[in-house]
Amino acid sequence: MTAPHERLRARLGDPALYLDDPADTAPYGRDWIGKYEGAVPLVVRPRSTAEVSAVLAACTELDVPVVPQAGNTGMVGGSVPRAGEVVLSVERMGVIEAFDEASATVRVQAGVVLEALQGFLAERGCDMPVDLGARGSCRIGGMIATNAGGIKVLRYGHMREQVRGLEVVLADGTVVEGLNILRKNNTGLDLKQVFIGSEGTLGVITRAVLQAQPAPQAFQTALAGLASRALLPPLLQAARARFPRLSSLEFVDGATVAYVREADPELRIPLAGEHGSYVVIEEECAAGEAAGEAFAAGLESLLEDGLIEDAVIAGSEAQARAIWRVREAPTETVSRRGLTHKFDVTVPPGVIPAFLGEMETLADGFPGVRAVLFGHLGDGNVHVNMAQEPGLADADFRAMEADLADAIYGAVHGHQGSISAEHGIGVMKRAYLPLARSPEEIALMRTLKAALDPKGILNPGVILGP
Amino acid sequence: MTAPHERLRARLGDPALYLDDPADTAPYGRDWIGKYEGAVPLVVRPRSTAEVSAVLAACTELDVPVVPQAGNTGMVGGSVPRAGEVVLSVERMGVIEAFDEASATVRVQAGVVLEALQGFLAERGCDMPVDLGARGSCRIGGMIATNAGGIKVLRYGHMREQVRGLEVVLADGTVVEGLNILRKNNTGLDLKQVFIGSEGTLGVITRAVLQAQPAPQAFQTALAGLASRALLPPLLQAARARFPRLSSLEFVDGATVAYVREADPELRIPLAGEHGSYVVIEEECAAGEAAGEAFAAGLESLLEDGLIEDAVIAGSEAQARAIWRVREAPTETVSRRGLTHKFDVTVPPGVIPAFLGEMETLADGFPGVRAVLFGHLGDGNVHVNMAQEPGLADADFRAMEADLADAIYGAVHGHQGSISAEHGIGVMKRAYLPLARSPEEIALMRTLKAALDPKGILNPGVILGP
Numbered sequence: 001m002t003a004p005h006e007r008l009r010a011r012l013g014d015p016a017l018y019l020d021d022p023a024d025t026a027p028y029g030r031d032w033i034g035k036y037e038g039a040v041p042l043v044v045r046p047r048s049t050a051e052v053s054a055v056l057a058a059c060t061e062l063d064v065p066v067v068p069q070a071g072n073t074g075m076v077g078g079s080v081p082r083a084g085e086v087v088l089s090v091e092r093m094g095v096i097e098a099f100d101e102a103s104a105t106v107r108v109q110a111g112v113v114l115e116a117l118q119g120f121l122a123e124r125g126c127d128m129p130v131d132l133g134a135r136g137s138c139r140i141g142g143m144i145a146t147n148a149g150g151i152k153v154l155r156y157g158h159m160r161e162q163v164r165g166l167e168v169v170l171a172d173g174t175v176v177e178g179l180n181i182l183r184k185n186n187t188g189l190d191l192k193q194v195f196i197g198s199e200g201t202l203g204v205i206t207r208a209v210l211q212a213q214p215a216p217q218a219f220q221t222a223l224a225g226l227a228s229r230a231l232l233p234p235l236l237q238a239a240r241a242r243f244p245r246l247s248s249l250e251f252v253d254g255a256t257v258a259y260v261r262e263a264d265p266e267l268r269i270p271l272a273g274e275h276g277s278y279v280v281i282e283e284e285c286a287a288g289e290a291a292g293e294a295f296a297a298g299l300e301s302l303l304e305d306g307l308i309e310d311a312v313i314a315g316s317e318a319q320a321r322a323i324w325r326v327r328e329a330p331t332e333t334v335s336r337r338g339l340t341h342k343f344d345v346t347v348p349p350g351v352i353p354a355f356l357g358e359m360e361t362l363a364d365g366f367p368g369v370r371a372v373l374f375g376h377l378g379d380g381n382v383h384v385n386m387a388q389e390p391g392l393a394d395a396d397f398r399a400m401e402a403d404l405a406d407a408i409y410g411a412v413h414g415h416q417g418s419i420s421a422e423h424g425i426g427v428m429k430r431a432y433l434p435l436a437r438s439p440e441e442i443a444l445m446r447t448l449k450a451a452l453d454p455k456g457i458l459n460p461g462v463i464l465g466p
Numbered sequence: 467m468t469a470p471h472e473r474l475r476a477r478l479g480d481p482a483l484y485l486d487d488p489a490d491t492a493p494y495g496r497d498w499i500g501k502y503e504g505a506v507p508l509v510v511r512p513r514s515t516a517e518v519s520a521v522l523a524a525c526t527e528l529d530v531p532v533v534p535q536a537g538n539t540g541m542v543g544g545s546v547p548r549a550g551e552v553v554l555s556v557e558r559m560g561v562i563e564a565f566d567e568a569s570a571t572v573r574v575q576a577g578v579v580l581e582a583l584q585g586f587l588a589e590r591g592c593d594m595p596v597d598l599g600a601r602g603s604c605r606i607g608g609m610i611a612t613n614a615g616g617i618k619v620l621r622y623g624h625m626r627e628q629v630r631g632l633e634v635v636l637a638d639g640t641v642v643e644g645l646n647i648l649r650k651n652n653t654g655l656d657l658k659q660v661f662i663g664s665e666g667t668l669g670v671i672t673r674a675v676l677q678a679q680p681a682p683q684a685f686q687t688a689l690a691g692l693a694s695r696a697l698l699p700p701l702l703q704a705a706r707a708r709f710p711r712l713s714s715l716e717f718v719d720g721a722t723v724a725y726v727r728e729a730d731p732e733l734r735i736p737l738a739g740e741h742g743s744y745v746v747i748e749e750e751c752a753a754g755e756a757a758g759e760a761f762a763a764g765l766e767s768l769l770e771d772g773l774i775e776d777a778v779i780a781g782s783e784a785q786a787r788a789i790w791r792v793r794e795a796p797t798e799t800v801s802r803r804g805l806t807h808k809f810d811v812t813v814p815p816g817v818i819p820a821f822l823g824e825m826e827t828l829a830d831g832f833p834g835v836r837a838v839l840f841g842h843l844g845d846g847n848v849h850v851n852m853a854q855e856p857g858l859a860d861a862d863f864r865a866m867e868a869d870l871a872d873a874i875y876g877a878v879h880g881h882q883g884s885i886s887a888e889h890g891i892g893v894m895k896r897a898y899l900p901l902a903r904s905p906e907e908i909a910l911m912r913t914l915k916a917a918l919d920p921k922g923i924l925n926p927g928v929i930l931g932p
Contacts, residue, residue, distance in 0.1 A: 102815040147656070161627065183812070186889065187885060187886045188911055189910075189911045191907055196656070284710065416647075419653060424653075436651075441643075442654075444636070447918070448914075448917065463655070
């Protein structure tokens with residue numbers, strides 16, 4: 001019996017549709033962080049929805065497992081083959097098809113790169129409010145399939161909230177076209193919701209209609225120091241009420257700031273003294289608007305209420321950048337100093353102080369490991385960085401990953417948090433899925449998977465495991 | 467063989483769980499507009515998730531069809547029996563269970579009345595941003611099951627956007643508990659999305675965690691006159707960019723305002739002259755904020771760009787109410803003058819002017835019928851009211867409904883609009899579902915229905931028809 005990829009190649013016929021030279025296919029088998037790698041016998045590269053449909057119909061008929069791939073910038077190993085699956089890449093579906101001015105919606109193929117879409121929209125006075133570090137290579141289809149978040153979730157939500165219409169090809173090749181541009185459309189089941197965030201396990205996203213937003217014209221940015229991390233939850237509550245257009249509310253733990261300062265004496269913290277916690281507060285506003293007074297009054301009231309000890313407002317773009325450096329520097333510091341195990345988790349905002357304390361205590365139990373802690377206060381998303389200290393061998397540090405993951409995900413579970421805030425489950429976290437979801441939820445996921453992909457050809461092993 | 471409801475009653479045992487006296491059950495069989503009515507042999511009224519689970523497990527085992535019912539305030543006949551089904555009412559599940567201050571989330575049972583929740587949140591400085599006319603009787607479970615919209619969709623979205631966690635009981639009695647409070651939680655399929663807006667056909671919602679918002683402290687309100695309805699789409703575009711906290715953007719057609727003025731000479735339009743179209747613009751702002759200047763500057767720029775002819779800003783709450791009267795008066799006028807066929811549709815905002823013209827022309831073809839046109843410009847939701855004029859007999863007017871619906875939904879379909887913006891499909895619009903959704907979409911809805919409710923006991927006939 002021939003191998004699955006050989007059956008598919010024979011059926012496809014036209015060599016313009018695929019790559020099969022190992023030199024060409026190898027890059028599709030490695031994720032960008034170099035953590036996941038698999039053999040890739042065949043990469044199919046359709047140029048249209050009709051071609052995706054024909055490929056999937058053949059895969060179902062011939063029992064060929066497929067890994068859908070867009071920008072391949074995921075963090076959890078969900079877009080590279082594990083067992084010689086065929087890769088279905090949407091990279092040649094890169095057309096921005098239409099822009100509707102009145103509704104500010106844009107229709108794109110799944111292979112459009114985020115940065116290209118951002119440029120297209122900027123020329124029209126608009127913006128795509130989901131923005132990520134990987135903007136130069138991540139593609140819209142993958143962002144929808146993983147329900148990407150990013151730095152503006154607090155104000156605009158995830159990809160799910162930006163998707164107005166979606167076209168999906170099912171495992172059997174059926175094209176389900178729901179490319180409407182409407183904000184209000186309660187006509188039966190909202191099918192697109194089933195596929196958003198399904199990590200390529202229920203269908204292949206081929207096109208989408210996305211809601212753009214007016215490009216923000218100006219920002220108000222401040223850095224505030226808190227006496228203690230215990231004040232983070234009441235600060236969040238107060239900020240939500242006092243800054244109606246809050247676009248960012250980020251925190252960095254006091255011990256993390258001290259660590260970064262020590263490691264990088266050049267870093268200027270634009271706030272005197274030492275504080276238990278630091279918070280970056282940013283609001284969007286209209287150009288030329290007299291927004292500064294209201295923003296300053298909001299900070300003043302936080303001071304009066306004893307929620308913050310001190311604050312500085314950026315008076316220029318350079319000062320705003322210096323404030324944001326405080327939030328971004330820890331990531332750079334840990335990567336410069338050694339290896340890091342990174343955990344992207346959410347806990348209810350009210351338990352952030354307790355959780356941060358637990359992470360410190362936990363790191364104390366792993367000699368040579370330091371907890372570097374920061375994240376998005378606005379939505380409870382904590383980036384737990386367990387960083388290698390000088391003196392601990394790389395191999396020893398690497399060997400700690402599973403124990404760290406067990407302990408951290410266990411603590412998250414204890415707080416009814418999420419073991420994956422933004423990155424999804426992929427293959428990396430599937431062993432921990434029972435910590436995040438109940439047996440009934442997992443059974444229901446299997447029911448949906450069986451109904452939509454009865455042969456299990458789509459991204460096998462992702463989310464639910466083998 | 468005994469009737470299904472008799473099998474269920476025998477199984478339930480405890481009479482405290484149900485009503486079966488026709489005098490008690492009859493009200494559960496009528497919708498509030500008096501359009502749909504069906505016989506109700508048995509009303510089951512569980513008090514807990516466990517009781518809902520036991521009831522549904524028995525219904526699946528005994529082949530008993532069930533109509534889930536919350537506030538019974540729907541517009542499309544989806545919550546009353548059609549063929550002697552048992553009603554499962556959540557009216558005794560009215561507990562507001564928990565409020566989490568830091569995340570501003572509230573956990574409720576499905577039978578909580580919206581107004582009760584609004585009162586609870588107001589005491590905590592918060593607000594539920596989905597608000598409806600039926601607030602005194604609609605219940606949260608029904609609002610989620612129908613993905614209710616209301617008057618703030620432009621700024622806050624539908625119920626879907628407010629739901630953080632959901633507990634659902636499947637047809638076989640399985641309790642799927644996903645009551646998390648987290649904003650960011652990408653841990654596998656987002657199962658709640660499957661049930662939101664499914665109109666009780668896939669499961670019974672028993673509890674939910676909802677995101678509250680800070681209560682708005684003040685508003686800026688204006689009424690503007692446009693030379694022509696053709697200016698509505700560019701006005702929408704400009705308003706989106708110039709009013710960053712736009713909470714309402716409502717339009718009333720010029721001919722509709724003239725008609726209401728004639729019918730109600732007491733109505734004071736707080737704007738001189740006659741205009742082709744009228745728009746109410748409202749922004750939320752913080753108390754004491756110097757927001758008035760920015761708001762006035764925004765209106766000024768609309769005038770300079772020729773998008774509006776004239777505008778008036780409310781200087782007091784009384785003036786704001788007078789402005790809102792212009793938007794609300796047409797509804798009252800049509801109901802005072804006679805019968806009305808109401809159609810809740812969405813078209814892409816860019817085609818609103820053309821669509822309004824088509825609705826006028828269409829009404830001309832039905833002697834004795836007048837088109838009364840207004841709606842939510844911000845999301846393309848047009849309320850098409852086809853109103854009875856004096857001289858046309860009630861019976862003749864009633865007989866026109868199907869022809870009007872065919873013509874209006876046909877026009878909506880031609881513009882790739884939605885035949886149900888907010889109200890859902892229920893039984894009223896199921897014959898028109900093929901105008902809204904493709905055969906592949908409808909087939910996929912049937913696949914999901916078969917996977918989740920294989921015996922078809924849940925709200926049979928709703929959305930997909932028999």
